[in-house]
Amino acid sequence: MPVQEDPTRAQMLRRAIICGGALAGGVATWGLPQLTAAASKERDVRVLNLVLAVEYTEVAFYEEALKRGGLTGELERYARVVLEHEKAHLAFVKQALGGAADPAPRHAFADKTKDADGFTAAAVKLEDLAVATYNGQAVNLTPGSLKAAARIVSVEARHAAWIRSIVGDVPAADATDTAVKEAETRAQLTDFGWKAG
DSSP, X not given: OOXXXXXXXXXXXXXXXXXXXXXXXXXXXHTOOOOOSOOOHHHHHHHHHHHHHHHHHHHHHHHHHHHHSOOOHHHHHHHHHHHHHHHHHHHHHHHHHGGGOXXXXXXXXXXXXXXXXXXXXXXHHHHHXXXXXXXXXXXXXXXXXXXXXXXXXXXHHHHHHHHHHHHXXXXXXXXXXXXXXXXXXXXXXXXXXXXXX
């Protein structure tokens, strides 16, 4: 009987994502990503630039909220801690992209950063979008990039749970997370105040 090689961590993560979607009731039924094309370095650049847009937006959002939102107590602590995480994520993704990284966009957050209520509602949506974007693009990445993304998405999920617990929402309301396609991520970023640089 031939000896099988142990799968790499990246292969195991990819299988877990795909199998998890199937166990949750079918990939198509639950809106989770399907493998539609082989991952490639070119696709990595496109996907990483998409999550880079999310990371740029998160950094700008938390910076502006801390300057003008009048945040205090646990909300201020949350914003400061998460801002440092998002800065690290941004640097990590930019380094992975090198010269292929898109430039920083402009942002117009309006009421989303003017007070605590606007901030909390927007933070929940933005952190959910970050998780959904990473989940939606995971199957499009090569093993090395998938491994890097997996390290970030778990922290984004903790951010989403933290802000929900602060506002009194159930931190993990569902057994599975939603995944979104690129077009939906870009549409939500635009609604959030993202503008191409």
